[in-house]
């Protein structure tokens with residue numbers, strides 16, 4: 001087990017308004033989320049001395065304009081003018097979970113006391129993807145000429161392989177979409193809160209990239225979420241009950257850019273990230289009381305459930321049936337609605353929900369008797385992160 | 395009819411670089427050639443600076459048979475890329491070649507209804523010239539009964 005387990009905790013969490021596309025600058029969303037998280041902790045902005053984010057654009061091909069399409073650490077600092085800033089980082093790999101893990105390390109090293117991590121996601125008005133022009137350069141020369149445009153197709157090819165190798169049917173995925181949507185009705189911050197989704201809606205919806213229909217894809221939105229992390233001792237003096245980080249893991253893709261369609265790389269990514277988390281925390285999948293698993297595309301949840309070890313390969317779509325993923329089920333799953341219902345904010349919202357469930361602060365959607373709360377924050381799973389939060393330090 | 399209409403599609407033109415030039419030069423001559431490690435004989439695609447299996451830097455392009463199977467596929471219904479709108483729905487496939495296990499090639503399934511795309515189905519390479527310089531390797535259902 002990890003000697004540093006439960007020495008750092010998530011304290012406050014914050015959310016901006018989530019809109020379908022950009023109405024106000026992205027910096028305003030990020031600022032609202034960060035201020036919300038600091039306030040939730042009962043801290044003042046001047047207490048914050050660490051900043052971390054993963055600022056990458058979710059949509060490809062748009063210009064990086066700080067404050068408008070991304071919110072960098074520089075941009076946040078220009079807004080907050082933190083008098084005591086002592087540490088910051090802007091990660092480029094493993095998405096926002098990597099920024100959270102760097103903040104954990106900084107707190108363990110004692111180089112800051114209260115760190116804020118945010119993820120701000122831009123959705124321009126008009127076209128989401130800005131696809132390559134008449135020429136296909138770099139890795140795209142082997143994909144774009146064949147009409148492989150967006151990330152959805154890359155994920156879809158692995159899904160057909162999974163479905164046909166295991167003799168499974170995509171109709172079973174309706175359970176995931178419908179249950180997550182129902183969970184989101186208890187999450188007032190979610191984009192689709194209050195908008196019902198039935199099994200028939202799912203089965204009759206238009207196909208996007210087979211086997212993905214509309215409701216297998218998270219909806220691009222503009223919004224931001226944020227968390228405050230601090231040491232366990234400090235967290236106990238703050239307003240919210242802490243969610244202790246019992247362990248984390250990560251995986252850097254070792255695929256060559258442009259290689260797509262490999263189901264085995266997704267599975268290996270999830271296995272190696274979660275193995276670190278299980279070893280460090282000392283827990284195993286059977287100990288988990290509630291799980292959040294990244295669902296930018298629905299099939300990511302399959303790869304997550306199987307590669308993290310919650311069920312066997314080929315069985316994930318059966319595993320989620322029969323009420324198992326309900327709030328009172330055997331493994332309550334994506335209890336905040338997941339990205340499919342909150343909108344595309346990548347993995348930080350999964351991390352927030354994992355922390356809220358561990359600290360008993362998930363409100364109407366709180367799962368009973370949670371101690372061990374698992375998060376697979378990978379977006380996508382081939383390179384990503386996993387976490388375990390606990391209610392009681394051990 | 396379930397045949398995709400490729401005639402009105404304008405495909406982005408690949409721009410060969412230092413690593414990929416031999417691939418495209420071979421394709422123009424109607425030969426599918428992949429990068430192969432001269433030390434461990436592993437084929438890889440896309441081309442890379444080193445052998446992804448043994449880290450050797452002695453790499454060369456060698457012809458492969460062009461026969462393989464559909465490793466995975468998707469049927470595209472959404473016109474995210476407007477240039478492909480005329481072909482929708484169409485099959486984008488990933489092919490694993492018999493000669494080069496693990497080296498996955500993207501392609502479209504040509505000369506067949508898109509509904510014929512299935513994991514494991516046998517395919518063979520065909521060549522689709524885009525202009526005088528660039529010819530795309532593509533795949534159709536295999537015609538021999540092997």
Ligand SMILES: [Zn+2]
Pocket residue numbers: 431432433434435436445446447448449450
């Ligand atoms: Zn080699």
